[in-house]
Amino acid sequence: MSPAASLSTIGFDADDTLWQNEHFYRLTEQRFAALLADYAEPEQLSGRLLEAEKRNLQLYGFGIKGFTLSMIETAIELTAGRVSAATIGEILAAGREMLSHPVETLPLVRETLEQLAGSFHLVLITKGDLFDQERKLAQSGLGELFDAVEIVSDKNIATYERIFGRHGGPEHSMMVGNSLKSDIVPAIQAGSWGAYIPHDLTWVAERVEEPVGEPRFRRLGHIGELVGLVAEIAESRR
Incomplete structure (x- = not known):
């Protein structure tokens, strides 16, 4: 599968990617x-x-x-x-x-989502308690920017194959998140891009080695760099 395959869908983790957790x-x-x-x-x-x-x-x-x-x-x-x-x-x-506890949205999140909305199919992919995740999404005020919301019990290869399979196909998708174990590695293994945005605090159980040799892996300094990454991928298709 070519790492330059066209990108149409972007999945976002929620906790510690969009807001503090x-x-x-x-x-x-x-x-x-x-x-x-x-x-x-x-x-x-x-x-x-x-x-x-x-x-x-x-x-x-x-x-x-x-x-x-x-x-x-x-x-x-x-x-x-x-x-x-x-x-x-x-x-x-x-x-x-x-x-x-009130939801504290992380810097540049809304601006980034607003720039991508409309041009890409945005999907929130979060794991955890259904009621709590729905509460945080509602309080964040970001719900209107997503085309779909997927709250799952866990994130693994099958999760991304299933979700991205419904939203354009894994090969045309990217997962954005702070957890290498849950957001990035299994998404890449499913055939998608993985954009890793480290958070200062990450639960020890979510830590694994970065897949630095994977052509579809990218590490960003902050979520504001995502728009540039998407443009770079689009340019590589020309």
């Missing part, structure tokens, strides 16, 4: 560490919490609800079942606050 997880984890300071050092607690999150992904999926349940499970394990009802209540309150 991991930042609120980190703040909540700090709050969680303070609650359990008598039982574990912050680094030890983070490790135990990460183990619980990975273990529970198949049960709860991605998102704040699964994160909250994993915090409760970790608290029970670390305290050998002695965690107080008041502490569990604090953990639940922290989860509720995350679910109601």
Whole structure:
């Protein structure tokens, strides 16, 4: 498949690509560490919490609800079942606050989407809790700029083959996101372009090596560079 195949569809990740997300997880984890300071050092607690999150992904999926349940499970394990009802209540309150936190759109997102809308078929492809992702999209005010919205339980090769298959074909599509593991590598393996935009905070479970040898892989400094990349790809077809 030629890396210069024409581009008609652009898929966008949401969390930490269009708006802040991991930042609120980190703040909540700090709050969680303070609650359990008598039982574990912050680094030890983070490790135990990460183990619980990975273990529970198949049960709860991605998102704040699964994160909250994993915090409760970790608290029970670390305290050998002695965690107080008041502490569990604090953990639940922290989860509720995350679910109601205002959406903070990242710089240059709206301007970039507005420049691409109309010329390309824009698809939001996000994973996680359905209600929470719908809430964030509505609050972001970006929904009108997308031609389609796909909220999925996970992102893998089959996900992109299926979604881009409905929206022009993988070979004519690009996925834009901050996660190499979920947004970029599987999209490229499905036959699409992958535009990687690193975020200062990325969950450790989403980190893999950059596919630097792939002709359809691009790394951008920020989302504002996407318009230029799309123009470059279009020029290469002439």
